[in-house]
Amino acid sequence: MTEELIIQEIENNTGEYIQFLRDLIQTESYNPPGNEKNVALKIQQYLKDANIESDIFPFGDNRANLIATLKDDSKGKNLLFNGHMDVVPPGIEEEWKVPPLSATIKRKKIFGRGATDMKGGLAAMVITLKILKKLGVKLSGNLILNAVGDEETHGLLGTKWCVDNKLEAISIDFTLIGEPTNISPLPHAIMLGERGRVLVKVVTNGISAHAALSPLGRNAIYMMSKIIEKLDKLDEYMPHVEPPIKMERLKKLVGDSFVNQEIFNKFFDEQPRLQAIVDSLIKSTRVLTMISGGIKDNVVPDMCEAIIDFRLLAGQKVEEIINGFSQLIRNEVGFDVKDGPTGNPEDIFVYLEILSASEGSYWKDWEDSKDLQLLYKLISETYQKKPFYFLYPPSSDAHYLRNSGFCSQTIMFGPGNAFTAHSTNEYIEIQDFINSIKVYTLFAYHFLK
Ligand SMILES: [Zn+2]
Numbered sequence: 081m082t083e084e085l086i087i088q089e090i091e092n093n094t095g096e097y098i099q100f101l102r103d104l105i106q107t108e109s110y111n112p113p114g115n116e117k118n119v120a121l122k123i124q125q126y127l128k129d130a131n132i133e134s135d136i137f138p139f140g141d142n143r144a145n146l147i148a149t150l151k152d153d154s155k156g157k158n159l160l161f162n163g164h165m166d167v168v169p170p171g172i173e174e175e176w177k178v179p180p181l182s183a184t185i186k187r188k189k190i191f192g193r194g195a196t197d198m199k200g201g202l203a204a205m206v207i208t209l210k211i212l213k214k215l216g217v218k219l220s221g222n223l224i225l226n227a228v229g230d231e232e233t234h235g236l237l238g239t240k241w242c243v244d245n246k247l248e249a250i251s252i253d254f255t256l257i258g259e260p261t262n263i264s265p266l267p268h269a270i271m272l273g274e275r276g277r278v279l280v281k282v283v284t285n286g287i288s289a290h291a292a293l294s295p296l297g298r299n300a301i302y303m304m305s306k307i308i309e310k311l312d313k314l315d316e317y318m319p320h321v322e323p324p325i326k327m328e329r330l331k332k333l334v335g336d337s338f339v340n341q342e343i344f345n346k347f348f349d350e351q352p353r354l355q356a357i358v359d360s361l362i363k364s365t366r367v368l369t370m371i372s373g374g375i376k377d378n379v380v381p382d383m384c385e386a387i388i389d390f391r392l393l394a395g396q397k398v399e400e401i402i403n404g405f406s407q408l409i410r411n412e413v414g415f416d417v418k419d420g421p422t423g424n425p426e427d428i429f430v431y432l433e434i435l436s437a438s439e440g441s442y443w444k445d446w447e448d449s450k451d452l453q454l455l456y457k458l459i460s461e462t463y464q465k466k467p468f469y470f471l472y473p474p475s476s477d478a479h480y481l482r483n484s485g486f487c488s489q490t491i492m493f494g495p496g497n498a499f500t501a502h503s504t505n506e507y508i509e510i511q512d513f514i515n516s517i518k519v520y521t522l523f524a525y526h527f528l529k
Pocket residue numbers: 164197198231259260
């Protein structure tokens with residue numbers, strides 16, 4: 081078996097692969113509510129036609145995870161492919177140029193919800209199993225595909241459940257997550273880590289009064305505005321954490337994909353969006369995203385609610401954010417912070433409720449990894465462009481793999497432009513999709529050879 085045979089096989093069957101990806105996009109799995117089982121059944125059938133067994137693990141209402149393994153008798157290495165089957169809802173469908181479930185092909189792209197995030201990467205992973213099986217490639221080890229649900233709603237029932245209940249006993253040597261890692265106009269990135277995210281609801285409780293007698297009340301919206309004003313002081317109330325990769329090093333890593341650093345520096349200076357991304361990756365940040373308060377135009381509001389989206393550096397703990405924020409409210413604004421509503425309308429206080437929490441993660445020893453060098457080489461050759469090592473701007477399921485000690489050697493690489501994820505008219509470039517099949521298949525072939 082040679083690389084050429086694998087590439088030939090892929091090039092002879094691109095039509096079939098495109099059709100399979102379109103089929104997955106056309107299979108509705110909007111989360112919420114999920115419906116990932118629809119996709120799991122499609123994957124199971126595709127694998128069955130290739131004589132590959134898979135197991136579906138249902139949960140909730142029409143939801144599921146799936147695991148399939150290409151096994152070998154010898155006890156070699158274990159390579160894990162992880163990809164999510166759920167997609168975010170399409171938003172206002174009238175704003176789409178094509179229906180979001182149509183998987184319409186136009187200008188060498190496939191348009192539809194999930195094309196980029198991440199049915200493209202998922203389809204490429206499923207197809208990899210089929211190719212290796214069909215060509216009878218002798219593997220020394222196991223290639224495990226874990227197609228998960230629930231990623232778009234924090235992954236507890238998807239990746240976390242699979243790791244805790246079905247994969248725990250397997251010693252995984254390397255995990256590849258197929259999330260989209262093209263950050264246009266740059267080439268593809270290999271993501272070594274990610275920030276975490278904590279969503280917190282802040283509730284201020286004041287005292288209601290007639291607006292004509294406002295001094296008798298305590299305005300909960302004014303209370304909230306005092307907290308908002310002090311938000312930027314939060315870093316003073318949390319233990320200092322160094323970013324996993326510092327600014328200059330991050331810029332150097334991106335610049336390595338350019339002809340030279342000088343050209344990159346010129347390019348970087350003219351790219352405010354890229355500057356903002358790099359800057360965000362080295363900081364813990366927070367932003368108020370929603371606010372509501374008041375019940376009538378002539379009543380002093382006794383309650384105001386706000387949602388704050390905190391982003392954590394790898395190594396920062398959720399408790400550190402919550403404790404620091406509580407301290408800030410007490411010290412800087414002077415409000416009492418309680419665990420929940422007291423039920424007494426005369427009490428003036430604040431309470432915090434964690435709506436969701438995921439910590440950041442980072443693969444510390446990536447620089448010594450031969451596997452990573454192999455992946456880098458395959459991406460360079462296939463795309464005819466050098467990739468670069470980077471950190472993933474949003475949060476993902478990777479922390480469930482890295483932080484638990486299950487598999488710190490977890491990276492993200494997948495087809496699709498990360499900026500079109502979750503947006504109207506999401507699309508994937510067909511060549512990018514086909515290239516990712518080549519990279520995944522050749523990587524699995526060399527890794528398990
Ligand atoms: Zn995704």
